[in-house]
Amino acid sequence: MGDDEIVVAVDGSIPSLAAARWAAVEAGQRGLPLRLVHACVRAPTPYPRTRDEQVAVFHALSDHGRTWLREAQGLVERTCPGLDVRQDLRVGQAVAVVLAAARRAVLVVTGARGLGGFDGLAVGSVASGLAHHAPCPVVIVRDDRFPVADEPVVVGVDGSAAGAAALAFAVGEAVLHGVDLEVVHTWSPVAFPDMWAVQPLDADLAALAAREEGLLRRLVEPHRAAHPGLTVRTVVVRDRPVRALLDRAAGARLLVVGGRGRHAHPGVGLGSTSASLTHVSPGPLAVVRAAPVPDNENPIGREHEGDGLQRTEES
Ligand SMILES: Nc1ncnc2c1ncn2[C@@H]1O[C@H](COP(=O)(O)OP(=O)(O)OP(=O)(O)O)[C@@H](O)[C@H]1O
Ligand SMILES: [Mg+2]
Numbered sequence: 001m002g003d004d005e006i007v008v009a010v011d012g013s014i015p016s017l018a019a020a021r022w023a024a025v026e027a028g029q030r031g032l033p034l035r036l037v038h039a040c041v042r043a044p045t046p047y048p049r050t051r052d053e054q055v056a057v058f059h060a061l062s063d064h065g066r067t068w069l070r071e072a073q074g075l076v077e078r079t080c081p082g083l084d085v086r087q088d089l090r091v092g093q094a095v096a097v098v099l100a101a102a103r104r105a106v107l108v109v110t111g112a113r114g115l116g117g118f119d120g121l122a123v124g125s126v127a128s129g130l131a132h133h134a135p136c137p138v139v140i141v142r143d144d145r146f147p148v149a150d151e152p153v154v155v156g157v158d159g160s161a162a163g164a165a166a167l168a169f170a171v172g173e174a175v176l177h178g179v180d181l182e183v184v185h186t187w188s189p190v191a192f193p194d195m196w197a198v199q200p201l202d203a204d205l206a207a208l209a210a211r212e213e214g215l216l217r218r219l220v221e222p223h224r225a226a227h228p229g230l231t232v233r234t235v236v237v238r239d240r241p242v243r244a245l246l247d248r249a250a251g252a253r254l255l256v257v258g259g260r261g262r263h264a265h266p267g268v269g270l271g272s273t274s275a276s277l278t279h280v281s282p283g284p285l286a287v288v289r290a291a292p293v294p295d296n297e298n299p300i301g302r303e304h305e306g307d308g309l310q311r312t313e314e315s
Helices: 014-030 051-079 094-101 125-133 161-177 205-226 241-249 272-280 299-303
Strands: 006-009 034-040 085-091 107-111 138-141 153-156 181-187 232-238 254-258 285-288
Touching: 006 014, 006 094, 006 125, 014 034, 014 051, 014 107, 014 138, 014 161, 034 051, 034 094, 051 085, 085 094, 094 125, 107 125, 125 138, 125 272, 153 161, 153 241, 161 181, 161 205, 161 254, 161 285, 181 205, 181 241, 205 232, 232 241, 241 254, 241 272, 254 272, 272 285
Parallel strands: 006 034, 006 107, 034 085, 107 138, 153 181, 153 254, 181 232, 254 285
Antiparallel strands: 138 285
């Protein structure tokens, strides 16, 4: 298994083919191999009852799997001729299998829905499980809508380590695809980092907004310096993060969020913003998990230490 490859979860469904196409374009642009992984799930006992029935069911399932992998391979080769494509049929539960296959992958790509579920379900258990548990970025592809030229990458940042990782990933995507980057940060006068309190009625909201804008500028600055050709727009809005990101996601080629925000809890895979967006994002959604970053290297985290309320402007 190579170190730098993109893994796609394939189950024969239309969204998983859309995921394979999205991943093919990405692998082509990055010059990376693409691994198509299908998990062949053993039939649950007590069905089928006899050993012969079990063998027959397993053969049927694995035949389906091979067919779906071949179909996905044909599609990605048509999408991106010359791509290095590998097929990987494995036995086991889909989330565990794809995670194992992607242990050293740089990106996992999955359809939002698969062959199961029910009408109206926005994100299936495999897609959701991958977004919750993959150590590398996961892109959830909803449908086969291909990006129109110039659609920006939109990223939400909140001052968390995962937000910083999301920003770095989004910068890479915008540079890779030669599009603009829109960096969105929301704030609220009633929701504070590390505490839950209501702002006094006479709070200087303009000063709070200016402080948030300054914090975002500082977070983005190193990326601007590293990529002078990249157009970066910063958007600071007093709003709920999901609503603000959805407002901008409609015209985006990719929406990027961190896996967890500033209210992360050990053992909880995704924060509420990223978890909600796996359900409602209109287009491809990247969920990026952070390598742990010490708080003293995180400008927004540092700014928010202490009471936070009294400091109205960054220096
Ligand atoms: N057996 C599998 N092997 C590899 N990838 C899979 C498998 N099953 C699902 N996937 C991936 O997960 C994506 C979402 O499918 P998922 O199974 O999560 O939703 P669903 O089938 O609609 O609902 P359910 O949670 O009931 O299975 C698929 O598009 C595919 O990319
Ligand atoms: Mg399924």
